[in-house]
Amino acid sequence: MAGNDIRLEHVSKVYPPDVKAVDQIDLTVRDGELMILLGPSGCGKSTTLRMIAGLEAVTAGDLYLGEHRINDVDPKDRNLAIVFQNYALFPHMTVAGNLGFGMRIRGHGRAEIEAKVRETAAMLGIAELLGRKPRELSGGQRQRVALGRALIRDPVAYLLDEPLSNLDAKLRSTMRTELIKLHRRLGRTIVHVTHDQVEAMTMGERICIMKDGRIVQVGAPMEVYRNPASTFVAGFLASPPMNLLDAQIEAGRDGRLRVVCGRLALSLPSADTGAYAAWRDREVILGIRPEDIHEHPMQPTMQPVEVQVVALEALGPEIILVAGLPGAAEISARMGASFAAPIGEVLRLYIDPADIQLFDPTTTNAIPRRAQTVSSDAA
Amino acid sequence: MSAALATPAIEQQDRRFGYLMAAPSLLALFLVILFPILFTLYTSAFDYTLIQPTHDVFVGLDHYTNALDNAEFGQALWVTLWFVGAVVILEFVIGFTVALMLNTVERGKNVYYLILLFPLLMNPVVVGLIWRMFLHPVLGIVNYLLSLVGIGAVNWLGDPQNAFWTLVMVDIWHQVSFMVVLLLAGLSALPREPYEAARMEGASTLQTFLHVTLPLMRPVIMVTLLIRLIFAVRTYDLIYIMTRGGPGQATDLVSYFIYRQAFVGLNIGEAAALSIILLLIVLALTVYLYRYMRSLA
Numbered sequence: 001m002a003g004n005d006i007r008l009e010h011v012s013k014v015y016p017p018d019v020k021a022v023d024q025i026d027l028t029v030r031d032g033e034l035m036i037l038l039g040p041s042g043c044g045k046s047t048t049l050r051m052i053a054g055l056e057a058v059t060a061g062d063l064y065l066g067e068h069r070i071n072d073v074d075p076k077d078r079n080l081a082i083v084f085q086n087y088a089l090f091p092h093m094t095v096a097g098n099l100g101f102g103m104r105i106r107g108h109g110r111a112e113i114e115a116k117v118r119e120t121a122a123m124l125g126i127a128e129l130l131g132r133k134p135r136e137l138s139g140g141q142r143q144r145v146a147l148g149r150a151l152i153r154d155p156v157a158y159l160l161d162e163p164l165s166n167l168d169a170k171l172r173s174t175m176r177t178e179l180i181k182l183h184r185r186l187g188r189t190i191v192h193v194t195h196d197q198v199e200a201m202t203m204g205e206r207i208c209i210m211k212d213g214r215i216v217q218v219g220a221p222m223e224v225y226r227n228p229a230s231t232f233v234a235g236f237l238a239s240p241p242m243n244l245l246d247a248q249i250e251a252g253r254d255g256r257l258r259v260v261c262g263r264l265a266l267s268l269p270s271a272d273t274g275a276y277a278a279w280r281d282r283e284v285i286l287g288i289r290p291e292d293i294h295e296h297p298m299q300p301t302m303q304p305v306e307v308q309v310v311a312l313e314a315l316g317p318e319i320i321l322v323a324g325l326p327g328a329a330e331i332s333a334r335m336g337a338s339f340a341a342p343i344g345e346v347l348r349l350y351i352d353p354a355d356i357q358l359f360d361p362t363t364t365n366a367i368p369r370r371a372q373t374v375s376s377d378a379a
Numbered sequence: 380m381s382a383a384l385a386t387p388a389i390e391q392q393d394r395r396f397g398y399l400m401a402a403p404s405l406l407a408l409f410l411v412i413l414f415p416i417l418f419t420l421y422t423s424a425f426d427y428t429l430i431q432p433t434h435d436v437f438v439g440l441d442h443y444t445n446a447l448d449n450a451e452f453g454q455a456l457w458v459t460l461w462f463v464g465a466v467v468i469l470e471f472v473i474g475f476t477v478a479l480m481l482n483t484v485e486r487g488k489n490v491y492y493l494i495l496l497f498p499l500l501m502n503p504v505v506v507g508l509i510w511r512m513f514l515h516p517v518l519g520i521v522n523y524l525l526s527l528v529g530i531g532a533v534n535w536l537g538d539p540q541n542a543f544w545t546l547v548m549v550d551i552w553h554q555v556s557f558m559v560v561l562l563l564a565g566l567s568a569l570p571r572e573p574y575e576a577a578r579m580e581g582a583s584t585l586q587t588f589l590h591v592t593l594p595l596m597r598p599v600i601m602v603t604l605l606i607r608l609i610f611a612v613r614t615y616d617l618i619y620i621m622t623r624g625g626p627g628q629a630t631d632l633v634s635y636f637i638y639r640q641a642f643v644g645l646n647i648g649e650a651a652a653l654s655i656i657l658l659l660i661v662l663a664l665t666v667y668l669y670r671y672m673r674s675l676a
Contacts, residue, residue, distance in 0.1 A: 055575050076581030088572030092594035101590070102580035149576070 004031040004066050004156045004189065006052060011061035013047050013213075021047040023213035024061065029157070029191055034183050036204035037193045040236070044213040045193045046161055052191065053082045053159050065156065081150035085162040087142045089134040089149075095121070096130040099148050120152045140171045151182075157189035164199065176203055197237050201225065209233050227357075231364040234287050234357065240320055240332040242357070243293075247286040249279045249358075259286055259358065262327030264305050266353045272369050276358065279367065287357035290320065293333035294350045302350040307331070309341045323347065416658070423651035430645060442652030452653065454628050455636035462543070462632055463611040466550045471604060473551065474558025479592075481559070482566040495556040503553065507620025510549045511536070539629040542622055546630050550617060554610075558603055565599030566592075605668040612661055633657050 006029040013022040022044040029035045037045040050056040051063065054075030063071050070078055089098050099120055100113040108116075121127040124144045134142055143163060150158050160179075164172045180203055183190050194200055200207045201221045208218045209232075217229035228234035234242040247261035249268075257268045257276050268276055294302065307323035310330055314337075321333045321341070333349060341347060358367040423443070426436035446452050481491055498506065513521050514535040522532045535545045573595065577587045593600075615634040618624060624631035624639065631639075634657065641650035 053579065055578065074581075075579050080579070082575075082579050084572045084576065086570075086572060088570070088576040090573055090576075090591065090594070092597070101577075105577075105580050105582045105586055105590075153580075 005029065005064070006157060006189065006191065007062075007064040008048070008052075009062040009064070011048070011051065011063060012059050013044070013051060013056060014059040020213050022051070025210075025213075025215050027208055027215060027218065029189055032187050032189055034180075034190045034192065034203060034205045036200040036207045037191065037210060038197065038200040038204075038207050038236075039195065039210035039216075041195055043210040045195075045210050048210070049082075049159050049161050049191060049193045053080055054078050055082075079153075079156045080159055081153045081155040081157075082159040082161065083146050083150050083163045085165060087134075087146040087166075089142060089145055091134050094131055094133055095126060095137070095145050095148075098134070098145055099130075099152055102149070102153055116152055120148045123151065124148050139167055140175070143167060143175065147182075151186075155188070157191060160190060160192040162193055162195070165194070165196070172199075179203060197239070201237065209236065227366065228287070229366055231285055231287070231359050234359070238289070240290050240334075243286075243288045243290065243331040244359070245286045245288075245325070245329055245331070246361070247284050249276060249282055249284055251280060259284065259353075259356070261286055262325050264325050264328060266303050266305075266351060266356065269301070269354050275369050276367070279358070283361050284367065285359035285361050285364070287359060288331065288351060289355065290332045291334040292351060292355035293331065294352075295335060295339065297350045299352055301354060302352045304348050304350055307347055307349055309343050309345045309347060311343065312339075312341070323349070419651045419654055422648055423655050425648050427648040427651070428645050429642075429647060432647070438648070442649045443656070445649065446653055446656065451628065451631075452633075452636060455631045455633045458543070458628065458631055459612065459633045462547065462550075462614065462630075463608060465544075465547045466554070466611050467604060467608050469547065470551050470555045470558050470607065471600075474555050474603075475562055475600075477555075477559045478562035478566055481563055492560070495559055497556075498553050499556045499560075501553070503616035504620055506549065506553045507617050510552075511621055514545065536622055537626060539626045542626055542629045546617065546621060549621065550611075550614065553617070554607070557607065561603045561606075562596070562599060565596055565603075569595050601671055602668070605664065605671070609661055609664050609668065612657070612664070 008025055008027045010024045010026060011022060012020065012024050014020050025044075025048065027048075037048060039045045047056060051058050054070070054073065058071045062069055065073075065078060065080075090101065093101065096114075096117050099117045103113045103116060117130065118127065121130055124147060126141060126144050126148065129137060129141060129145075134145065137145065143166075146163065164175050164179075167175060176199060179190070179192070192199075192203060204221050206218060207221055207224050209216045209224065211232055217224055217233050219227075224233060225237055228237065228242070231244055235244060245261045245264075247259050247264075250258050250260050252258040252265075252267060254267075256270060257273055257280060258265050259268060293305075297304070305325070307325055309321065310324050311322040313320040313322065317337055319335045319337060319339045321335050321339065322330055323333060324330050358369075359365065360367055422434070424437060424439055425434045426438050427434060477495075481488065484491065513519050516522060516532055516534050516537065519535075521535070525531075525533065534541060536542050569592070573591050574587065577591050582590065613634055614632055615638065618630055618632050618635040619638070622630040624635045633653070637650050637653045637657065640646050640653060644650075
């Protein structure tokens, strides 16, 4: 399968005088994979994509496509297709002209181009738009044409640079589904850049999360979600994000380790005691996902915590409870749609200590819970 | 008074105030632009000369029919057509080439701009005088420099064959930066993505120029050409200073021909008719330009 892997080894991009846009990243996108590059704006994800495309020169490091080092290969010879954020359609050409541009440039015959244009347009449902100019199209239609211009080429991999960010919410979710279907049908590698964590979670086979030009974590969406490598990842994925609280590890009266945050105190599972022993009497960051805070004790291992209701945010299928921890910060909890409580009321909620994450406050990296979960797959 | 009636009253007041504020400039415009045009139009229908400056003898459209029959005027129109065609095309080709080159320049762009804008900032009379000195057959620096490389003296402005192209050359020197500046502004405003898309498709430099740059630049090119065209049709100062339309009629542009009718021939009535013809030509071009710019919006 390694035939057309895209491999980045210690790749950096430095803009003069010395702005490090991408800083020594290592990443392998497997042949046929749908890889998401996720991160806030300015994290270097687009620059990384543009280096793969060949539109930006690699300052240092090696870029491979399969076995070939392609640092110095001209973009047109890399056999990659890119879809730009603002589509980059040629405004003076019709849809058919835009789709067939590349083939015309490469000197294909008129009949061949026309057949291929029709085939691609039919696949994307834009066959009836072939005679129109880009300015006569809606955002979603332009997006399809841009996609079509990439699809018509049959490249080794498709590089998508925030292609959905200019669409409205409804269209975005439709196009998301279509891209996933398209990926399944074509079986080609897709590298998709986005700052939208929902897009990343729903589309990606693997997500590569970037920050300040570096890769923070790579993994399958749920894996990254359940085991965030740092507070950045924990806070970036999902909305509302993971609750992050300043806390300490202490030994309780029964000798078990506890994580204490104000008047919240959770005894840690005895299985984790070994991993956390080194952190005894030290500061940590306690991370709890909003959905891991429950109204009722559903497991015997769950421990109660008293909170005061600050606000309720009704989202329809669920309600986000914003609650104050006595002597500590506020937390968000995901409640059922039927949840109701007056503001100011003191409630008892339940947390399973097995669901919590602890982070090192100085490095912000996750503190491994057990020896076997240390294995990261930042490969 | 009901609220429904109150608004128009205020609007009317606003409108009256608006007219009041605009009145001085409207009056000035009428006096310096509309009145001379109307007076010219009126005069063109009379036998009005500087010997007998009265509107006594009405001749109707005679001046117009005479003008169209006049071989000298036909020649002036012909020379003007050639001149306009030559300067617009040459200035466009040179200007676009320079603009394309400057568009890739990263450092010192402002210095280039400054140098380029220099001739454009000069008065045409000054430009004419400078070049007349440069091109003087005996005392001029151009012929001196040519003599250094063994080329004999050229009669730049005295020879009918040379005079026309000499004028074209001086006009290019003077006005080409207009093209450069406008086209460069257009080029630097072009979106980057279509170029990257073309690059990914493997388009060569020439293909990118033909399929991306030219079509994207079309509106800017059209407007630049038309503006330059309109100004070129009216060229006068340079002719007056450098050749006075000569030798013979070699550089006799319409605007200079009109001047001759009026102040050498003293025939104001006929000159007025010719001016109206020139005005109509320029007006037609302007309307076309205006329509075109509207269609872009």
